[in-house]
């Protein structure tokens with residue numbers, strides 16, 4: 494969010510992945526990347542991770558100096574809802590969930606031009622709170638990904654004892670892991686599992702054997 498000359502806060506972040514070049518600089522807008530980072534720093538007991546959430550928002554160009562307890566509650570609530578959405582494996586159910594978010598936040602696309610930026614699309618209603626903004630812009634980015642790829646490009650990492658989320662851009666085929674590290678960990682675990690299953694039974698040990 495940026496504060497305009499008139500004192501009215503205005504969010505700079507549009508809803509699509511894009512690069513905005515304008516007199517004030519260049520903004521790389523990456524709502525999917527932002528969502529992934531937010532979910533991975535915000536545990537369900539989000540309270541303790543609040544400073545990390547604020548840091549992610551700042552990295553993504555938001556003006557966060559005036560966030561208080563009310564905004565914290567809104568954003569943590571929005572993240573809970575988005576986390577639940579990312580866990581839905583069925584594409585049709587995920588699409589329904591996204592549509593419910595659009596309904597609940599009264600999403601309405603509009604072109605906006607502020608702080609010297611070029612025209613760009615927002616879907617959060619004018620003057621919406623932070624929670625609504627995060628829900629609306631994340632839902633639109635996820636909806637665009639479904640439209641483009643016809644499948645989920647996100648999920649929760651399937652590697653053992655990893656609970657991170659990934660929100661991919663759809664490039665490189667279907668994903669199941671948060672990182673190359675987890676993918677290779679899972680590959681090794683599968684390989685070991687197969688080796689165990691095909692190995693001959695180990696000889697009986699001394700335990701239980703009378704001597």
Ligand SMILES: [Zn+2]
Pocket residue numbers: 650651652655656657670671672675
């Ligand atoms: Zn992982």
